[in-house]
Amino acid sequence: MPLAYVSTRGEAPALGFADAMLAGLARDGGLYVPEAWPRLSEETIAGFAGRPYAEVAEAVVAPYVGDAIAPEKLREMIREAYASFRHPAVAPLVQTAPNRFILELFHGPTIAFKDVAMQLLARLMDHALAERGQRTTIIGATSGDTGGAAIEAFRGRARADVFILMPHGKVSDVQRRQMTTAPDDNVHAIAVDGSFDDCQALVKAAFNHHAFRDRMSLGGVNSINWARVLAQAVYYFTAAVALGAPRRAVDFVVPTGNFGDVFAGYVAKKMGLPIGRLVVATNVNDILARTLETGRYEVRGVTPTTSPSMDIQVSSNFERLLFDASGRDAAAVRRAMASLGQSGAFALDEATLAAIRADFDAGRADEEEVAETIGRTYRETGYLLDPHTAVGCAVAGKAGLDPATPTVVLATAHPAKFPDAVEAASGIRPELPAHLSEIMTAPERINQLPNDLGELEAFVEKRARIARDAAA
Numbered sequence: 001m002p003l004a005y006v007s008t009r010g011e012a013p014a015l016g017f018a019d020a021m022l023a024g025l026a027r028d029g030g031l032y033v034p035e036a037w038p039r040l041s042e043e044t045i046a047g048f049a050g051r052p053y054a055e056v057a058e059a060v061v062a063p064y065v066g067d068a069i070a071p072e073k074l075r076e077m078i079r080e081a082y083a084s085f086r087h088p089a090v091a092p093l094v095q096t097a098p099n100r101f102i103l104e105l106f107h108g109p110t111i112a113f114k115d116v117a118m119q120l121l122a123r124l125m126d127h128a129l130a131e132r133g134q135r136t137t138i139i140g141a142t143s144g145d146t147g148g149a150a151i152e153a154f155r156g157r158a159r160a161d162v163f164i165l166m167p168h169g170k171v172s173d174v175q176r177r178q179m180t181t182a183p184d185d186n187v188h189a190i191a192v193d194g195s196f197d198d199c200q201a202l203v204k205a206a207f208n209h210h211a212f213r214d215r216m217s218l219g220g221v222n223s224i225n226w227a228r229v230l231a232q233a234v235y236y237f238t239a240a241v242a243l244g245a246p247r248r249a250v251d252f253v254v255p256t257g258n259f260g261d262v263f264a265g266y267v268a269k270k271m272g273l274p275i276g277r278l279v280v281a282t283n284v285n286d287i288l289a290r291t292l293e294t295g296r297y298e299v300r301g302v303t304p305t306t307s308p309s310m311d312i313q314v315s316s317n318f319e320r321l322l323f324d325a326s327g328r329d330a331a332a333v334r335r336a337m338a339s340l341g342q343s344g345a346f347a348l349d350e351a352t353l354a355a356i357r358a359d360f361d362a363g364r365a366d367e368e369e370v371a372e373t374i375g376r377t378y379r380e381t382g383y384l385l386d387p388h389t390a391v392g393c394a395v396a397g398k399a400g401l402d403p404a405t406p407t408v409v410l411a412t413a414h415p416a417k418f419p420d421a422v423e424a425a426s427g428i429r430p431e432l433p434a435h436l437s438e439i440m441t442a443p444e445r446i447n448q449l450p451n452d453l454g455e456l457e458a459f460v461e462k463r464a465r466i467a468r469d470a471a472a
């Protein structure tokens, strides 16, 4: 029997892999998760040692895809996706101290970890749409990196029109230019007057407006899309196996905002990978660190930081964890989400909090610690951290992890995406890789919209119709 995907809120129909991927958000507002976690045997995991990244990806992804895609087609798409990376290992490990490693996830086209999943997702969606003879209108929210990766992965694709919402003035120049300089007619960058949370709320509201959703065949590429999270689980396997798994456990420290990346680590653990601790590392926008400490998830205002992609308060994927950790209690998730909508907060019950704490730790790093970590790491090792990765390193240093267990900090972006912050902290101005140098002088195309669902929908509908008429 192929694996089915169920909504965290329990009131949407269960779907197969391709339908869940094309749906993005479930129709009841929940997020799709597999009905069970496929397990990989110790022998299978041990066999990943020394294998190319694409082969490991195939082994991890295939049980979730089932018969939705022919195995040889899946293999071809995975190979193509990772051929676009500039490092042969795709996600190499760098050692910075005894038992301390950095997992570089920024060797894809837009030099952020989002490429790892987005390069595959674009191919998977294109394939599913072609098989059905359909098109999709993708609406995505970005705090800086998802948008660039999505635009790069979907630009020029005939079956998708892509609309990316970013918080106006709150992403770095490089991040903005990655979204605004693509000349393709099927991609649209929109600056919204508000925060990332406002952008994400608009996206979810558009999905929950079913008449609009159906009329436009909406699709999502944020980590609300299960396939995004799945593709991100792969590098936990390659990194852990390179450090001795499954013979020994490995700890991971993950710079966190929307909770997709660290949830992918949880998925890897559920599949049988011996991960010790999963450490959620936040900047001063520390809702997740506070939640793990107090059991209360409480939204506060967002403070702009030098790690803007993590300036997030409403972390979408926490809902997936809540569902799993509560024993898959969809009614409890619905109550929590209703409370979040009404009062901006909800409380975890004791059992759920204990279940979460069994796998996760959390810590936060303030701006001073981030700058200090970038400067010190550069002076001591010659390694230049981006500010998001520096949040991870700063938290790793004080998380109380066992020094005998290898610790991997995920490096989620290349420092050249944030040259001002990195230069201020280290005295070194990182240069953009050559393949991106043109974006700093290319003409920009950007649209500005208020934080208003009606205006957004009217804009999307008008632009998508123009693109569809031109393509017809």
Ligand SMILES: Cc1ncc(COP(=O)(O)O)c(C=O)c1O
Pocket: 112, 113, 143, 144, 145, 146, 223, 255, 256, 257, 258, 259, 260, 261, 262, 309, 310, 388, 389, 412, 413
């Ligand atoms: C550079 C960078 N680091 C970390 C994160 C946080 O990842 P997640 O939202 O999956 O928690 C993001 C945004 O997603 C990011 O762009």
Ligand SMILES: N[C@@H](CCOP(=O)(O)O)C(=O)O
Pocket: 141, 142, 143, 144, 145, 146, 147, 221, 222, 223, 224, 257, 258, 260, 309, 310, 316
């Ligand atoms: N940090 C992200 C925010 C969106 O996260 P996603 O993983 O849900 O797409 C960004 O850089 O856009």
